[in-house]
Amino acid sequence: MPEKEPLYIEEIFDYVSQRPQKFALNFWEDPRYFKLHRHNFVEFMYVVKGEGTEHINSISYNLKPGTFSIVMPYQIHRIDYSEQNPLSIYVVAISFEELLAPSSIFYRIGELLLSYDENVLPYYYFEGKEKELMDRLFKEAWTYFNQEDVWAEIILKAKILEIVAYFDRCRNLASAENSQRPAPSVVQNRTQKDSIPVPSDYWQLVYYVHKNYNQNIDLKVLSKEFHLSPSYISQLFKKLVGSNFHNFLNEVRLQHACSLLLSTDKPVTDIALEVGFDSYSTFARVFHKHKGMSAQEFRKRGGAG
Amino acid sequence: MPEKEPLYIEEIFDYVSQRPQKFALNFWEDPRYFKLHRHNFVEFMYVVKGEGTEHINSISYNLKPGTFSIVMPYQIHRIDYSEQNPLSIYVVAISFEELLAPSSIFYRIGELLLSYDENVLPYYYFEGKEKELMDRLFKEAWTYFNQEDVWAEIILKAKILEIVAYFDRCRNLASAENSQRPAPSVVQNRTQKDSIPVPSDYWQLVYYVHKNYNQNIDLKVLSKEFHLSPSYISQLFKKLVGSNFHNFLNEVRLQHACSLLLSTDKPVTDIALEVGFDSYSTFARVFHKHKGMSAQEFRKRGGAG
Incomplete structure (x- = not known):
């Protein structure tokens, strides 16, 4: 890392309305978004093509097609990308407020994501049937994102809910399986429908x-x-x-x-x-x-x- | 109709918890649920197999595979079913409160459904590609309904959001296409992302x-x-x-x-x-x-x- 951090904090910004947004879906192939930064919203990334490495706080991991990752608000992150095999990624941004406001459609996933458990990784490698499903969900979400009616807006948000809940389930179950110890309490709790975790x-x-x-x-x-x-x-x-x-x-x-x-x-x-x-x-x-x-x-x- | 109405008003009821519920998904093949009644929740029905006729208030229409219909709270309805070709239907129930409470995940569809427009029909016949999509969505919803973790619960609700928004879009667009007059104002408004209708x-x-x-x-x-x-x-x-x-x-x-x-x-x-x-x-x-x-x-x- 350079001596003077190239640190900037962004908001979700809509270039059409010129206003900060609560939610966005993007498809990026442009590496200018990959340099070291942090922002005040949650960001999900799903790799469609290419190779790279993502760094979040002190964790690093490889990116390949099927990699899903989450960057929490204010976490410092950057992506090193391959020039030979450039990245194409879907990026979902949801504001901190949207995850914490009970009136938001994203509140239910906020409850899951904001309970911090250091044993649960910020990424998951989708493969096989699971990857096919995730590919399809993002493709569908992208279709609805480009339609301009109120129904499409609801369907898009429903798809994002499904995508994030599916990712969070996969990474939690993987964390429980991989560990020698019994399933982390958070997984034990969450697999019971009755004990919905309160925001930690x-x-x-x-x-x-x-x-x-x-x-x-x-x-x-x-x-x-x-x-x-x-x-x-x-x-x-x-x-x-x-x-x-x-x-x-x-x-x-x-x-x-x-x-x-x-x-x-x-x-x-x-x-x-x-x-x-x-x-x-x-x-x-x-x-x-x-x-x-x-x-x-x-x-x-x-x-x- | 008989002189003394066989009228009963039900709540969404869970036989396991013995408590009224805010939401349920069912798969019915039993005609005892089909007699004349009303209830204080919204009900959606999707026909998988069989034939029949549904009566809601003064409207009647045929049921066949691919028929999607909505019964609003307190509307009197019954189903006449064919003995030769019995009905198999998915039924979704959502409480009145869930549609009107801003903190509910279903609030956004409540905004759509509760703006009454008499030109928009309470049913829609899904066919071809649209029917394939709806069949798949209900099948997936049913799978998640039978899983007992918090993620499955979120994914199920996301699917229901998608299903209802998709249905409401199809019937509104059909109503606009079928009429000689220009698209009803509600459709004109709703096809603009910026003008989300307020609950009427x-x-x-x-x-x-x-x-x-x-x-x-x-x-x-x-x-x-x-x-x-x-x-x-x-x-x-x-x-x-x-x-x-x-x-x-x-x-x-x-x-x-x-x-x-x-x-x-x-x-x-x-x-x-x-x-x-x-x-x-x-x-x-x-x-x-x-x-x-x-x-x-x-x-x-x-x-x-």
Whole structure:
């Protein structure tokens, strides 16, 4: 990794409506999306063609046709791709809010995905009959994505629900089979229809920062809110998003600051306080450390790093 | 129709948990479910084998393999079936609440189904490729219905969403094609992704009675609540559930009274007031008219009519 991280945090963005979206389906063959980054939504990827390697936090694994992977919000990831055998992938993006809002159609898969279990891998290799099914589901989803009526929209979301639930079942059952020990409790629980898991506190921690970045939050506040010790919370952040809590909080605040720098004329000092920094000087120090330039320079350059 | 209607109002009921359910999928070959009745949930039916005729309110149509039909809450319906070529049908039941609660996975199809348009038929004949798709979807749904893990439950519901949205699209497009006039506004609106229809007031009227049967409600109250004239509301009830408002309200109240008569030891006079009748004498008169016996007799006989 280069010394200065080429780190950018994106939202799901629709180029037609020019608005952030809650959900998207894409088909990518363009490697410009593959460099190191993180974003505030969940991303699923399914490889149709080609070869590569994906890196999420500290985990790396090969990509080949039939590979399905999930990147959780704020996880740092990149793809190394083969020039000889370039990748074609379907990419599904679902906003953090959509997974956690009971009124969202995706809430039920949110309950599954956001209960963190470190024994369950973020990827699964579909093969044989299972791969045929997954190929077909994505092909159908893509057809409906390109139709513009309300029924197609519902059918598309239903397909995504099915795809994600099927993936999550396969990887959980594989994790139970592969381990020497008995099935992880999460699998034992989930295979019983009656005991639907409640969203675990773990990803709720990340969501809390995602929502309250502009408040005065620190490990003590989180500890009180979630009834977990500060040191345990600190470890969890490292596992979940690959940064310690303070770095992560600063990165989320900087994301919002950058977007305000580029989209408004607000004074930099106001922006610093608006996104949650306690003083302009702290903001200036953190900004320079992460971006390699001052906020004023960033604004003048139109965001180019 | 016989003089005394063999009318019963059912809930979705699970014989294992002994509790009312929000959703069920069944496969029926037993004609005892086909006699005249109504229930407080939405029912979808898909014919796999056999022949018959379904009657909903005042509409009748033939059943053959590939027929998909929908019965809305409280609509009176029955099936005449062929003895030579008996029916095999899939039946999906979804509670009224599930279609109207924003937190339900079925809310999105509720928005579609509950906007009443009298030009759109309650049935559609699937044929050719479309029928192959529907056959496959129901077969897959049935497989997942018989699996007992949380993922299967999500996939099943996703399939039902897909099935219902696909049916509703087909019948709306057919209604637009068949008519001489331009496409009904509902189809024009719905084929635009941006203009998702809001639940129309029409089925909300029925839902209002379904929820508030034990309150002091009449056409004046509904008129004030929904900003529609009492006479128009009266016509709507006739169209939607096939009874005038007062008969319908009495039937809903009687349903609850019967269930209290059989499941509790409460005095009949208490039950009469509890379900919304203004006096015991009104209750007694209405009960006798609908059931052909007194409430005391009904309780003694254990409900047998």
